[in-house]
Amino acid sequence: MIKVKNLHKSFGNNEVLKDITTDISKGEVVSIIGPSGSGKSTFLRCLNLLEKPTKGSVLVHNQNITDPKTNIMKIREQIGMVFQHFYLFPHMTVLENLTYAPLKVKGESKQVAQSKARDLLAKVGLTDKETAFPSSLSGGQKQRVAIARALAMEPELMLFDEPTSALDPEMVKEVLDVMKDLAKSGMTMAVVTHEMGFAKEVADRVLFLDHGMLIEEGNPEQFFDQPKTERAKGFLEKIL
Amino acid sequence: MNLDFGQIVPYIPFMLEGIWVTLKFVIFAIIFGFVLGTLLALCKISHVKVIGWLADAYTSVFRGTPLILQLMIIYYAVPELVGYDISPFLSSILAFGLNSSAYVSEIIRAGIQAVDKGQTEAAQALGVPYNQMMKDIILPQAMKNILPALMNEFITLTKESALVSTIGYLDLMRRATVVGADLYRNFEPLLFVGVIYYLLVMGLTIIGRLVERRLRYSD
Ligand SMILES: Nc1ncnc2c1ncn2[C@@H]1O[C@H](COP(=O)(O)OP(=O)(O)O)[C@@H](O)[C@H]1O
Ligand SMILES: [Mg+2]
Numbered sequence: 001m002i003k004v005k006n007l008h009k010s011f012g013n014n015e016v017l018k019d020i021t022t023d024i025s026k027g028e029v030v031s032i033i034g035p036s037g038s039g040k041s042t043f044l045r046c047l048n049l050l051e052k053p054t055k056g057s058v059l060v061h062n063q064n065i066t067d068p069k070t071n072i073m074k075i076r077e078q079i080g081m082v083f084q085h086f087y088l089f090p091h092m093t094v095l096e097n098l099t100y101a102p103l104k105v106k107g108e109s110k111q112v113a114q115s116k117a118r119d120l121l122a123k124v125g126l127t128d129k130e131t132a133f134p135s136s137l138s139g140g141q142k143q144r145v146a147i148a149r150a151l152a153m154e155p156e157l158m159l160f161d162e163p164t165s166a167l168d169p170e171m172v173k174e175v176l177d178v179m180k181d182l183a184k185s186g187m188t189m190a191v192v193t194h195e196m197g198f199a200k201e202v203a204d205r206v207l208f209l210d211h212g213m214l215i216e217e218g219n220p221e222q223f224f225d226q227p228k229t230e231r232a233k234g235f236l237e238k239i240l
Numbered sequence: 241m242n243l244d245f246g247q248i249v250p251y252i253p254f255m256l257e258g259i260w261v262t263l264k265f266v267i268f269a270i271i272f273g274f275v276l277g278t279l280l281a282l283c284k285i286s287h288v289k290v291i292g293w294l295a296d297a298y299t300s301v302f303r304g305t306p307l308i309l310q311l312m313i314i315y316y317a318v319p320e321l322v323g324y325d326i327s328p329f330l331s332s333i334l335a336f337g338l339n340s341s342a343y344v345s346e347i348i349r350a351g352i353q354a355v356d357k358g359q360t361e362a363a364q365a366l367g368v369p370y371n372q373m374m375k376d377i378i379l380p381q382a383m384k385n386i387l388p389a390l391m392n393e394f395i396t397l398t399k400e401s402a403l404v405s406t407i408g409y410l411d412l413m414r415r416a417t418v419v420g421a422d423l424y425r426n427f428e429p430l431l432f433v434g435v436i437y438y439l440l441v442m443g444l445t446i447i448g449r450l451v452e453r454r455l456r457y458s459d
Binding site: 048050073074076077079080081083085087088089090091100101104105149150153159 | 356358359361362364365366367368369372376377380381384455
């Protein structure tokens, strides 16, 4: 459902992504790993145009999103994103966080939006937090709300940018569990993560980025057990 | 010197009426200044350079010249030019509103820029259009942070409102001087309206605190 072709991204003279080509098909879970500063976030953000690619194309359902004629707002509706630092709307309750975009962007009725939001809150185990404000939640709870908020738009693809990196260790599992359930339900997912356990267990494919290049990609068993490149080997030795 | 407040008693209703006369234009000026200031702030953060530049120029001019001069120009000079005889009331609203908007726009611009960039990204990622994002997500958070600064601006405006007595608007200040001239005693009427101004400012301060408390949803 997503085709990335010869994607380049530069910030000024700093070329952050160099000629990346890959596909993500429907229902696939792709883990993006690599050292800090290798361009993982930038890659993810090019997929919903939070960053504008310098060269190359990103096709969502065969629609080139870098084409100025494409309605990027419509594309973004179909792509959910979860950030490292949650970015919940602090002046809205949990329920309002979930219903805001469905109401304002999709024009859903309040009744429909709220009942869907409640279903989602049940799924992420936060039914009792409906009227709470984000500031009263723990990090793990915030991230689960953020996931539910993205899901409330009924996206076809979910992007995760290090969703557990800002969490205390004891809260990582509750978020990963929600993501695992989501993967099982058939959601297409692109996940930047340092959780190698998650990548091994859940991902269908691993992309390894280094210095802005897609160095290696393959299924997790093969990548973790027999990395083909020296750079991947070096990286895995450092973190495992 | 001996103070004799007994003499101003007959004039008290006349002076108290000035409260409403002052408030009437102050409220309009605050609202006008706030709305225009918000629009100017949005212009300042616009990606269209010319718009931002114009808003900056506007601010620079209104902050860089005396308010009383702006008031005089609107009341005396503009009618000479366009032949429309503007009332003191309308001139006062215009001068104070235009002037205040320059300060308000700077406060709001800073407030908008202080909102975490992640809020914009989260809204964009959800497909929320720019205007809606500003209205529902960025501005409410900005307003909460800048409320004390805004209240300060409103208080300044309320106090400076006494300047309109110079164009013959019968506000609190003007009434005190009228009474003073009548009685040949200035101290008592000036002190009297001084207390009223102080109470007005205190009232505004309390309203500000209440609003702030109501908005204190996070941390
Ligand atoms: N908005 C930006 N402006 C300038 N440079 C940036 C910006 N975002 C990222 N970079 C640079 O791009 C490189 C890759 O960043 P990033 O994609 O965040 O890496 P990762 O997520 O793998 O740690 C880094 O060198 C970073 O400094
Ligand atoms: Mg990153």
